[in-house]
Amino acid sequence: MTTQAVLLAQGNELTTGLTVDTNSNWLAGRLWELGLEVRRVITAPDRRDDLVEILGQAATLAPVVISTGGLGPTRDDLTAEAVAQAFGWPLQLDEEALAQVVARFQAFQRPIVDANRKQALLPQGARVLENRWGTAPGFSVDPPGGGRMYFLPGVPREMKPMFDAHVGPDVLARNRIAAPVTVTLRVLGVPESVLEEKMRGLDLPGLEIGFRTMLPENHVKLRFEHDVPAEARAEVVAQARARIGWRAFGVDSGDLAQVVGQALAERGETLALAESCTAGRLAGWVASVPGASRYLLEGAVVYSNEAKVRTCGVRPEDLDAHGAVSEEVARQLARGIRQRAGATWGLGITGIAGPGGGTAEKPVGTVHVALAGPQGDVSHRRYHFPGDRERVQLLAAAGALAQLWREVGGGAGGARGGRGRDLTQKYMFRPMLPWKAPG
Amino acid sequence: MTTQAVLLAQGNELTTGLTVDTNSNWLAGRLWELGLEVRRVITAPDRRDDLVEILGQAATLAPVVISTGGLGPTRDDLTAEAVAQAFGWPLQLDEEALAQVVARFQAFQRPIVDANRKQALLPQGARVLENRWGTAPGFSVDPPGGGRMYFLPGVPREMKPMFDAHVGPDVLARNRIAAPVTVTLRVLGVPESVLEEKMRGLDLPGLEIGFRTMLPENHVKLRFEHDVPAEARAEVVAQARARIGWRAFGVDSGDLAQVVGQALAERGETLALAESCTAGRLAGWVASVPGASRYLLEGAVVYSNEAKVRTCGVRPEDLDAHGAVSEEVARQLARGIRQRAGATWGLGITGIAGPGGGTAEKPVGTVHVALAGPQGDVSHRRYHFPGDRERVQLLAAAGALAQLWREVGGGAGGARGGRGRDLTQKYMFRPMLPWKAPG
Known part of the structure; x- marks a missing residue:
């Protein structure tokens, strides 16, 4: 009772x-x-x-x-x-x-x-x-x-x-209550309804699952009765994490900026940011972590086309040909700010936060994020975020950070790379369970 | 009843x-x-x-x-x-x-x-x-x-x-209730206890005053019973505003970024930002306003000393002599980013957000803000903000924006300059009441 x-x-x-x-x-x-x-x-x-x-x-x-x-x-x-x-x-x-x-x-x-x-x-x-x-x-x-x-x-x-x-x-x-053990999975970019679906069938006597949305994150809370053995708990946590995939970026951890920051610090890597539609939000978020000065070298809020050209070396002819909100410009922002700052990673963000500025081809919420890496490679992703200006900016900043997280911590190697090592030890992660990446 | x-x-x-x-x-x-x-x-x-x-x-x-x-x-x-x-x-x-x-x-x-x-x-x-x-x-x-x-x-x-x-x-x-009329004064940089003190004696039959803290703002809510004549309401609103001074930046308005943005847009002026300890927070806040691209030309997150030198032309010898957190560096940041972007106004912010990095001479919470203006003048202010990293960053961004507000809207001319005109019309502002600027 x-x-x-x-x-x-x-x-x-x-x-x-x-x-x-x-x-x-x-x-x-x-x-x-x-x-x-x-x-x-x-x-x-x-x-x-x-x-x-x-x-x-x-x-x-x-x-x-x-x-x-x-x-x-x-x-x-x-x-x-x-x-x-x-x-x-x-x-x-x-x-x-x-x-x-x-x-x-x-x-x-x-x-x-x-x-x-x-x-x-x-x-x-x-x-x-x-x-x-x-x-x-x-x-x-x-x-x-x-x-x-x-x-x-x-x-x-x-x-x-x-x-x-x-x-x-x-x-x-x-009240002679033996306290349960609660483990929180922190997730980015997977809606609560999808998380509920993914957790379905994750049964164990003494397990209760709760969901909490705290934009831009979702949390899955796994509450185990006191008498669930530690191995069984670890197994369930690992299964839950594997079902979600790399977007489950933390277990009882800080937010994505903390987790990414810790990964960068551990790897001795640095970051530079060129932001148009997010206009400093991402830099502010990254810098909300104590000690961020170790890895955040520089940020540029390149709101005007002139600033994009001057600070990141975006080619004016590409601005004319593709528009400021385009894959090409995002790539040049990422590459340019990385070179300028001499950083390991460069992120470029350009998009339409609204409420004005949308077109049929590029509606409000269209955001291009590019990530320039140490191998000279530049990856790119195009998003379409729903919601008002505030929400588009928030989700764009989070999406960009998630792209970096995939490389430095939660990457193609799943939870085995980067931070994953710790988690393997702590939760005996078994990466063999079937899962598909959402989105 | x-x-x-x-x-x-x-x-x-x-x-x-x-x-x-x-x-x-x-x-x-x-x-x-x-x-x-x-x-x-x-x-x-x-x-x-x-x-x-x-x-x-x-x-x-x-x-x-x-x-x-x-x-x-x-x-x-x-x-x-x-x-x-x-x-x-x-x-x-x-x-x-x-x-x-x-x-x-x-x-x-x-x-x-x-x-x-x-x-x-x-x-x-x-x-x-x-x-x-x-x-x-x-x-x-x-x-x-x-x-x-x-x-x-x-x-x-x-x-x-x-x-x-x-x-x-x-x-x-x-319930045969005649709805009262509520007017909200939005205030920056005046604590609730001081506001309560300032409102003391502001009496009128049918007036109730409420206070609300929503960092970084404080709100004073003036609730008038339905039968208080419009002229008496306007008089009380004007008195309340005058008692607070220029830091009462809005009456039933948007937040400080909206009010400052509107003032800049009306004046056809532009803004550039060089942020160290706030690291993009101020740029993100300014850009949270739809249409901010009209006046926000550029922002620089100059976290490292190299970025301060490269982007804003801060002199390395001044960094050595005074340290990155100093009046001299704040002034050079403001002047440098203004020139670089070709903006009407340039804001430079440098400080110690903590939790680390404080010294006896420059404790955590020390922030220097400089504002470079169109006359070639650079004003400066040193703050010491209490609280954790999050709070120091928030208050530093707000303090910087308030310095700009004083120039473009709430300035030395009190509420008679800039936005004050609208308010004069709307609330029949009478700037003759005695008041002293807080802080």
Whole structure:
């Protein structure tokens, strides 16, 4: 029987649409990974009567209740009061909580005011949950009925480490849950419906599969019950990866820019970019990885034809003959920027991001990507991406990076080349399973 | 007395953390703008007993209930059944809904299957809400107690126009609400706490002020009751804007890249960018605006010192003497890229995004931005941005664009120059109020 949980989120900023409640999403994902089932998420404004009613109801719905928000020093922060009222416990100054608040303020060298002392007023019987990431302590209480309620601050950078430090382990121990193991496959360029199709029949007792779309990636989450042997897990992960092919670029990894960057760094190779329609998006993405200066030598945003000619040596007669959005120009961009920067790899991107500029022959979403490599070879691919300008630019940048990934990591040798070696060791990859490359 | 509302969101993808519930956030914001108060947001998995219980409870909590999700063709889509069960109405085939579903499938030239016909099974007495953006019709019902419940699909691009077409107007009419008028000031580089301080004392009967942080921007939302005269509204908007100064770059406008782009296009001016630590982020942002090719001539991602020298003519001896992250190099980047591209304006950015590379003298977050202008002048500003790599890059790009905005739109002439003219007309701007520029 799966243990159930209820999430509460408090704050007027949530019920007026000023802030998206990302806390509940994060907690729901964590609880799924821990093998719990979220039965309800209840969001309410900072109003005491409603909070009291919700707390009373939540205690009857599930043995695990996790609340975020309402622990701050202002008079809108009503959580401790509402808990006290809901279950008939007096509020009292908790010395341990007060000591923690005082210590935090001393560490920040900030004066403490009475409003902050209020943060140490907890319902009688509450256990303090130390907040080493901010000033508001959390706490837990055991309401009638046998469950436990956890109260965490609403600031995500405090809430998340507090959950992992105090709440997750306590929930598992108290409810005698053996935590499952979750493995995330990160995939580029395969739609969720195709991934679902590919995972069909990948059965194992104790395996649950979830899908998540986070443009430009899709994630396949494989959740194994604790008693699935490690070898069986590794076998399933390897099978899932093989069914998807090289586009499954990572297992519990960073994003594509991190994975490609790591491959380049390991190989001692470098990269230069010439971007027209993506206009620096790809460079920005590649450079979002710490240490990217080791391999990203140069990028050029060659929006105008003059810039294409000047910076990458594109031939004006080819611009005239084929147009700026053409295979020929993409190839010259890739070759030109590679030579200019003296890089191992050169990527050239030219396309029509829209909303204007499309024609019958070259509709909005048409993108040419060329990759110039160390052997003097230049590969090319033509895409037609659906969606608005934002989406076309994003998918074009991702498509270009995927072309490079195929060469430096996930290439023709499948997962055996580049990064694949690590994965072979870690997941005992067996590249013999039948699969076909999507797209 | 403010009319209250309850939001329901259904779907296992929400309670397992696979999808962030952005629908409820969007609806909460819209309802705030319409003058309603969201009393609760309840999210539940696709489980019938829970849905029945929640629907019954929601009907007692508020006269307006809006539900998203659960209207699709699969057996997980339980909404209509749950409504029927909760209030004791039989499910029946709704001919109007069926005709709409059939028409949509014909328009898409897709065959209709029995599962789709299920989407036309509605509780007796339901009113169909036409879905012109997808296949699942919505509906509304009137449960005992006098309220009305609206059921919309979970796909945001269907839900949002359906709300605006069917639900918003009906909610206002049925509850005799005269819709307020909401004006959004968009601000760059002024923290929310400072904005709250600046808005203090900006009082008017019927005015509510909300604050929203959407990095790199902050928004000030001014909500006026319907009976506030237009002149009084305009006066308050102008006062609020004047209190913030030139950093309040837009009123109900697009983002800073759109506003700056429009100013450049109107002035017939052009831009070139040399980015080191932001590495193309600013170019990508500027180019996110349709038609940016009119003014964005060229961008250079000059990550390596060689690229700085080669592309922007930075003097190697200055790199040696001052380091790559210095005022001198920023100025040479700005001047060099402007000359190279033949642009009106040149922006140069160099800094330390981290996490590595910081020193005591130049800690992580140090960023130099220089702007070269048409008079041969180069202005410079040094920043120290807090936060991680992602945040430093984002704030550096935004800071650079703000420097340009000050010149082309929000400049020394306050809101009287550039864009200010439009605003004068639209909001009867009175630039005589006292204000001081923040930062």
